[in-house]
Amino acid sequence: GAVVSQHPSWVICKSGTSVKIECRSLDFQATTMFWYRQFPKQSLMLMATSNEGSKATYEQGVEKDKFLINHASLTLSTLTVTSAHPEDSSFYICSAPGRTWEQYFGPGTRLTVT
Amino acid sequence: GNSVTQMEGPVTLSEEAFLTINCTYTATGYPSLFWYVQYPGEGLQLLLKATKADDKGSNKGFEATYRKETTSFHLEKGSVQVSDSAVYFCALSADTGTASKLTFGTGTRLQVTL
Numbered sequence: 001g002a003v004v005s006q007h008p009s010w011v012i013c014k015s016g017t018s019v020k021i022e023c024r025s026l027d028f029q030a031t032t033m034f035w036y037r038q039f040p041k042q043s044l045m046l047m048a049t050s051n052e053g054s055k056a057t058y059e060q061g062v063e064k065d066k067f068l069i070n071h072a073s074l075t076l077s078t079l080t081v082t083s084a085h086p087e088d089s090s091f092y093i094c095s096a097p098g099r100t101w102e103q104y105f106g107p108g109t110r111l112t113v114t
Numbered sequence: 115g116n117s118v119t120q121m122e123g124p125v126t127l128s129e130e131a132f133l134t135i136n137c138t139y140t141a142t143g144y145p146s147l148f149w150y151v152q153y154p155g156e157g158l159q160l161l162l163k164a165t166k167a168d169d170k171g172s173n174k175g176f177e178a179t180y181r182k183e184t185t186s187f188h189l190e191k192g193s194v195q196v197s198d199s200a201v202y203f204c205a206l207s208a209d210t211g212t213a214s215k216l217t218f219g220t221g222t223r224l225q226v227t228l
Contacts, residue, residue: 004157034215043118043220044158044203093157095216103216105150105157 002028002098006106013084013113021079021109023050023094028104029074030096035067038091038108050077050094084113116141120204120219127194127226135189135222137178137204145206147171147180147187148216152201161189161202194226 003026013019023033031052036044048069049057056069066088068080081088093108120137127133139145149161149171162171167182176191187204201221207214 041220043218044216046215046217049215095158097214102160102163103214105159107155107157 002026002096002104004094004096004104004106006092006094006109008109009107010110011112013111015085015113016083018080018082019084019111021081021092021094021111023077023079023096023106025075025096025104028096028098030077031074032097033071033077034095034103035069035077035079036093036095038093044093047079052077081111084111086113089113116145116206116208116217118204118206118217118219120202120222122220122222123201124223124225127224129196129226129228130193131226133189133191133194133198133224135202135204135224137187137189137219139185139187139204139206141185141206141208141217143208144182145208146214147178148205148207149176149178149187149189150203150205150218152203152221154200158203194224196226196228199224199226 005024007022033050035047038044050071052071058064071077095103095105097103117140146165148163150158151161152158162173164171164180170179178189203221204219205216
């Protein structure tokens with residue numbers, strides 16, 4: 001089946017710095033990708049929809065200037081957490097839809113901000 | 115807005131026991147319903163889906179029936195195995211087409227013991 005990878009799988013950064021997370025569709029093209037955030041023992045919350053060649057669409061309450069999304073190619077979307085703070089510590093997950101109903105999820109990136 | 119409610123875990127069962135994980139939803143229109151599974155250290159994988167009322171999704175011995183009258187999509191398996199230990203997410207999509215946003219429940223952790 002289709003595979004989505006994320007890099008890095010785990011990152012620790014200092015407060016005030018920026019962190020970039022990559023999401024790649026390895027064997028298929030994705031004009032759209034989704035970014036989710038998952039808190040411990042909670043559900044996945046959709047943050048934004050990444051669109052290849054155009055601006056991302058952010059969900060209500062998500063700061064677009066803090067969570068920068070770039071969908072530079074048909075196989076790569078990046079999420080940059082700018083000026084990270086401890087409250088940004090979370091598990092970030094991306095997904096990309098296949099040709100049918102199924103969405104393919106990356107393994108996630110755990111961000112810890114100290 | 116759309117929402118998904120699923121029973122809190124963790125659920126601990128002995129091998130070969132019967133499993134039910136309850137899921138109810140709120141949505142406008144006629145959503146598609148999904149169960150995703152997340153094994154330790156892996157990304158979410160689609161377990162089964164149903165796209166219209168009275169449809170039954172099934173896979174790997176798991177089943178769920180789309181009940182519009184009770185707005186439910188309960189997950190069942192007649193005899194669980196240790197390898198079924200994972201976190202199970204109920205989700206819905208109210209969009210049409212392949213690039214569909216998902217609304218997730220909080221997830222239910224299943225632990226199966228020998």
